[in-house]
Amino acid sequence: MSTLKIIGIGNPDRGDDALGPAVIATLATDPPAAAELATVSGDMLALLEQWQSDDAVFLVDALAPGQAPGQVVRLDAGRDVLAQELANFASSHAFNLAEAIELGRALGRLPATLVVYGAEGVSFEPGAALNPAVSAAVAEIARRLREDCRVCTKRH
Amino acid sequence: MTERRRIKVDYMARVEGEGALDIAIEGDRVTDVKLKIFEPPRFFEAFLQGRHFTEAPDITARICGICPVAYQMSAVHALEHACGVRISGPLRTLRRLLYCGEWIESHVLHIYMLHAPDFLGVHNVVEIAQSQPAIVERGLRLKKAGNAIVALLGGREIHPINVRVGGFYKIPSRAEFKALAATLEAAREDALATVAWVSGFDFPDFTRDYELVALRHPDEYPFNEGRIVSNRGLDIEQADYHDHFEESHVEHSTALHCRLRARGHYHVGPLARFALNHDRLGALAREAAASAGLGADCRNPFQSIVVRSIEVVEAVDEALRILSNLEFPDTPYVAVEPRAATGLAATEAPRGLLHHTYRINADGLIEHAQIIPPTSQNQASIEDDLGAFIAPRLDLDEAALQWQCEQAVRNYDPCISCSTHFLKLNVTRQ
Numbered sequence: 191m192s193t194l195k196i197i198g199i200g201n202p203d204r205g206d207d208a209l210g211p212a213v214i215a216t217l218a219t220d221p222p223a224a225a226e227l228a229t230v231s232g233d234m235l236a237l238l239e240q241w242q243s244d245d246a247v248f249l250v251d252a253l254a255p256g257q258a259p260g261q262v263v264r265l266d267a268g269r270d271v272l273a274q275e276l277a278n279f280a281s282s283h284a285f286n287l288a289e290a291i292e293l294g295r296a297l298g299r300l301p302a303t304l305v306v307y308g309a310e311g312v313s314f315e316p317g318a319a320l321n322p323a324v325s326a327a328v329a330e331i332a333r334r335l336r337e338d339c340r341v342c343t344k345r346h
Numbered sequence: 347m348t349e350r351r352r353i354k355v356d357y358m359a360r361v362e363g364e365g366a367l368d369i370a371i372e373g374d375r376v377t378d379v380k381l382k383i384f385e386p387p388r389f390f391e392a393f394l395q396g397r398h399f400t401e402a403p404d405i406t407a408r409i410c411g412i413c414p415v416a417y418q419m420s421a422v423h424a425l426e427h428a429c430g431v432r433i434s435g436p437l438r439t440l441r442r443l444l445y446c447g448e449w450i451e452s453h454v455l456h457i458y459m460l461h462a463p464d465f466l467g468v469h470n471v472v473e474i475a476q477s478q479p480a481i482v483e484r485g486l487r488l489k490k491a492g493n494a495i496v497a498l499l500g501g502r503e504i505h506p507i508n509v510r511v512g513g514f515y516k517i518p519s520r521a522e523f524k525a526l527a528a529t530l531e532a533a534r535e536d537a538l539a540t541v542a543w544v545s546g547f548d549f550p551d552f553t554r555d556y557e558l559v560a561l562r563h564p565d566e567y568p569f570n571e572g573r574i575v576s577n578r579g580l581d582i583e584q585a586d587y588h589d590h591f592e593e594s595h596v597e598h599s600t601a602l603h604c605r606l607r608a609r610g611h612y613h614v615g616p617l618a619r620f621a622l623n624h625d626r627l628g629a630l631a632r633e634a635a636a637s638a639g640l641g642a643d644c645r646n647p648f649q650s651i652v653v654r655s656i657e658v659v660e661a662v663d664e665a666l667r668i669l670s671n672l673e674f675p676d677t678p679y680v681a682v683e684p685r686a687a688t689g690l691a692a693t694e695a696p697r698g699l700l701h702h703t704y705r706i707n708a709d710g711l712i713e714h715a716q717i718i719p720p721t722s723q724n725q726a727s728i729e730d731d732l733g734a735f736i737a738p739r740l741d742l743d744e745a746a747l748q749w750q751c752e753q754a755v756r757n758y759d760p761c762i763s764c765s766t767h768f769l770k771l772n773v774t775r776q
Contacts, residue, residue, distance in 0.1 A: 232411035232504040235455070235489065285459055289470060296475035297482060 192244040192302065194225045194342050196335060199251040199287060201231050205318035206311030209252040209328060212320060213307075216332040222339035234290040238299055246303035246342050248335055251287050252311040252324070259312045260323025262330050267291050268304040305338065307331045367751060369732065374740055379733045381725060381755065394715040399425050399684055399706045403509045406702075406717070411504055412455065415448035415496065416695030417717075418509040419570055420702040425511050427585065428689025428706055429682045436675040437513040438570075439668055440499060444509070445569040445693070446665040447495025450533070451503075452696035453616075453654040453661075454492060456759070457544060458485030461651045464753040465547040481543065484536050488658070491533035495665060498526055513679030520674075527669040530662055537662045538634060541655040545638035549648045550750075552735055556645065556727065557609055558618035561694050567626040567660055568619060570693050575622055578609065585690045587701050593718065604723040611726040614698030615759060616653040617644055628667070631660035647731055647757040654696075684710030695720055697759030724758055731757070 196217060198210030211229045218227055230237060241247045253263070271292065287306070294300045309327035320328070370378040390409050394402060402425055406417035419441060426433060433441070458481075459471045468474060475482040493503045498518050500506025508515050559580065561572035574590075575581045582590055593602040606612050620635075621643045627635065635656045644653055686708045692701040698720030705714040735754050736747060 233455070235459070235486070236493070236503060238486070239490070285455070289472060292472040293475055293482070296472050297479050297486075 192246065193242070194222075194246045194248075194339060195241060196222075196225055196227050196248045196339075197237070197240060197250070198227075198229045199231065199234075199249060200229075202229075203316060205313040205315050206321055206324045207252050207314050208320055209309055209311065209324055209331075210250040212325075212328045213250045213331050213335070216328055217335060222336055224343055225339050234285045234287050235293075237287070237290045238294050238297075241301040243299075243301060245301040247301045248305045248307065248338060249287070250307045250331055250335075252314075253308040254310070255312055256310045259310050259321060260325075260327040262307065262309045262327050262334075264334070265306040265308070266304075267306045268300060268302070271295070303342070307335070367732075367755070369736065369751065371740060374737075376733045376737050376740070379729045381729050381732070391715045391717055394704075394712045397712050399428070399704065399710045399712055400511050402704065402712065402715075403511065404507065407505045407507075407509070409717070409719075412452050413448055413695045413697070413700075414505050415444055415500065415509075416693060416700050417702075418506065419445060419693040420691055420695075420700045420717075421704075422509060422511050423570060423691030423693060424689040424702040424704050425706070426682060426689065427691050428687040428704055429511075429685055430687070431512065431680060431682050433513060433680060436673040437680065439673070440514065440517070440675070442566075442569050443495060443665055443668045444499040444506075446661040446668070447492045447499065449569075449661040449696050450492025450537075450658055450665075451489055451496060452492075453658045454485055454489040454540075456696075457540065457651055457654055457658070458482065458489075461654075461756055462544065462547075464749075464756060465544075465549075465651070484539060488533055488536045488540065491529050491536075491662065494526055494529050498522055510679055512682040513675065513677075515678060517675060517678045520672075523669055523672055527666060530666050530669070533662050534630075534659075534666065537655070537659045538630075541634045541638050541652070541659060544651045544655050545640075547651070549646055550735075551646075552648060553645045554613075554647060554731060554734070556613035556617070557606065557611070558621050559606075559612045559614050559699060559723075560618040560622045561692060561699065562622055563626065565626070567623050567628075567631075567657075567664070568694050574692060574699070576606075576612065577621060580606070584692045584701070587690060587692065587718075588703070591701075591718075591723075593722065602722050603726050604718055605726065611730060612723065613727045614720050614723050616650050616657055616697075617647065618698065619694060620644060620653045620656065627656070627660055628663050630663045631656050634659045647754070650757050657696075684708065688714075697721070698724060720759060728755060728758055 198214035200207040200210040202208040202211040214227050214229050221227060309324060311324055312321040366382040368380045369376060390406060394405060397405060402421040403418040406421045407414040409417045463470050463474060466474060471482060496506055497503045499508060501508035557576050557578050559574065559576045561568035562575045563572035573581055574584055574587060590607055591604055592607050593604050596603050624642045638652050640652060684706055688705045690703045692699050700720055701718040703716040704712055706712050732751060732754050736751060739750060
């Protein structure tokens with residue numbers, strides 16, 4: 191049976207890396223119907239164990255600093271190869287999100303729907319608060335995810 | 347005019363790792379090698395001050411997402427040393443089982459995902475998966491077996507929460523241990539197949555004359571216990587570590603370098619453990635080492651991938667030995683009362699010796715903490731390797747030279763790999 195999953199990635203205690211967990215916390219105040227909420231940090235390889243082939247999965251992760259702090263991107267990872275996004279999802283952990291997704295694709299282990307939301311962070315210092323631009327991105331991503339959930343639920 | 351080149355490899359990682367490489371070349375001579383690493387454990391030493399000693403395993407587990415068990419194990423042993431408690435019997439054995447899980451997880455991640463692509467001439471494991479998916483699936487199965495041990499005994503796969511000073515918060519049920527044994531039986535074949543796979547790689551002809559430092563135990567391949575020994579006569583109690591080793595600041599790195607007071611640079615990790623403890627391996631791992639063509643010693647850092655695969659066999663086999671003779675502890679932990687004292691202990695993290703020192707007061711509050719990770723102990727050795735390795739290879743083009751430099755760094759451990767994984771090469775010609 192297919193499941194709708196929303197997974198926030200990141201360390202809640204490292205400044206803007208908390209984007210993913212913050213989106214999950216926001217959604218948890220009024221959970222979208224039929225959606226499972228989860229957070230993940232550390233080893234991205236473990237993501238491959240998080241879904242089944244017929245699931246619809248939405249991932250949320252902070253992007254490395256760039257030109258536009260807080261700018262939200264939405265990637266259809268089920269359709270598009272993420273190789274060119276590798277650098278933006280760079281991780282201090284050994285294996286990053288984009289690599290995990292591309293490994294899943296190569297092994298035929300991606301879910302039926304896989305969407306990644308990201309927003310550029312500013313600071314990833316331990317103990318730092320979310321940058322205001324990233325806080326705004328949290329609200330925007332949560333809103334868009336609620337809409338995604340409505341579409342998915344209707345479709346099924 | 348002598349050509350001067352500078353190879354700069356800069357990478358700012360997203361969160362907790364920062365590494366850079368800066369190599370200066372003048373003509374056909376390497377004039378300087380600097381490996382710059384940012385080391386998060388320094389923050390943790392400050393975080394620990396003022397915290398209750400029972401919090402140390404959970405705080406130190408956050409230092410590393412790859413080897414949290416090592417940090418927990420060194421912490422609990424050092425704090426038990428301070429409190430005059432020695433854990434024995436089934437609780438000691440279960441700690442050893444937990445460490446088996448971490449070695450499998452960490453080594454398999456490094457072998458398959460980080461190190462093997464270097465030898466296969468591809469950029470990453472995704473490319474291996476595209477051409478040889480069965481091999482990568484084998485690596486994922488094997489890693490999952492390690493995860494299963496850590497998840498069962500540690501409470502979860504990453505940053506375990508079930509380790510406490512004196513033992514564990516909760517002991518799993520017999521049924522859960524039985525299911526784990528079934529998983530590991532299947533993993534044994536995958537571990538042996540991994541040895542066969544990596545021992546067939548081509549290795550550069552490169553041998554180093556290291557002082558190798560590791561724990562050595564009278565009966566066991568070392569995880570949690572043993573004297574600190576070297577191939578040049580060092581043989582000390584763990585508590586005497588600071589009499590023989592010292593940390594020093596070097597200008598180009600926020601990571602402290604560590605050196606033997608008597609002789610300077612040294613090398614910790616799989617090559618050191620294997621050379622100093624080959625005779626402590628179980629029969630299966632010894633046979634696997636012989637079939638891989640390893641003698642009792644291996645000084646080629648590029649072959650560390652083979653030694654890691656042998657240690658995966660040992661960890662799987664040791665875990666199965668433990669599970670086949672499993673004794674249950676009467677209680678999940680032994681009560682440990684604090685006293686004003688200093689405790690010191692080292693354990694063998696997947697990438698080498700990890701030493702912790704704590705001074706606590708009579709109320710059990712931590713007054714001082716010092717954590718010496720394998721990364722800082724190996725940093726000078728990595729720089730030496732790089733200088734010696736690339737000197738005869740300077741005629742390579744920049745891309746090939748960078749590739750080989752990165753590979754030489756990745757010989758060491760997953761945490762170094764973290765900070766050098768997405769490198770951009772800048773060459774400045776003067």
